[in-house]
Amino acid sequence: MLFGHLINIIGGVFFPSDDQLTSVLKAFGVFAVGFLMRPVGAAIFGHIGDKHGRRVALLLSIILMTLSTVLIAFVPGYQSIGILASMLVVCLRLLQGISLGGEAGNAPF
Numbered sequence: 001m002l003f004g005h006l007i008n009i010i011g012g013v014f015f016p017s018d019d020q021l022t023s024v025l026k027a028f029g030v031f032a033v034g035f036l037m038r039p040v041g042a043a044i045f046g047h048i049g050d051k052h053g054r055r056v057a058l059l060l061s062i063i064l065m066t067l068s069t070v071l072i073a074f075v076p077g078y079q080s081i082g083i084l085a086s087m088l089v090v091c092l093r094l095l096q097g098i099s100l101g102g103e104a105g106n107a108p109f
Contacts, residue, residue, distance in 0.1 A: 004031060
């Protein structure tokens with residue numbers, strides 16, 4: 001949710017372009033990547049939950065979500081490290097999506 005609210009800032013910092021709309025659309029693409037990884041996370045953490053219990057799977061997914069979110073906060077901008085900044089944000093969003101899929105499948109309702 002935070003990523004969606006800060007999409008203009010994220011687009012400008014990690015995906016700079018002459019056109020602001022292009023930057024925002026690239027940032028929305030990264031936002032979507034996280035959602036596309038949710039089924040993968042559900043499969044991975046579902047397997048972990050079957051082997052080691054739901055508690056372990058939920059704990060691992062929460063740790064992965066925390067680490068990937070904190071690391072996104074510390075990624076330098078495009079002006080500092082170039083395209084590597086964009087690639088790091090995409091990879092960390094992938095990890096967030098995977099962990100979210102694991103949390104949804106293992107959380108007790």
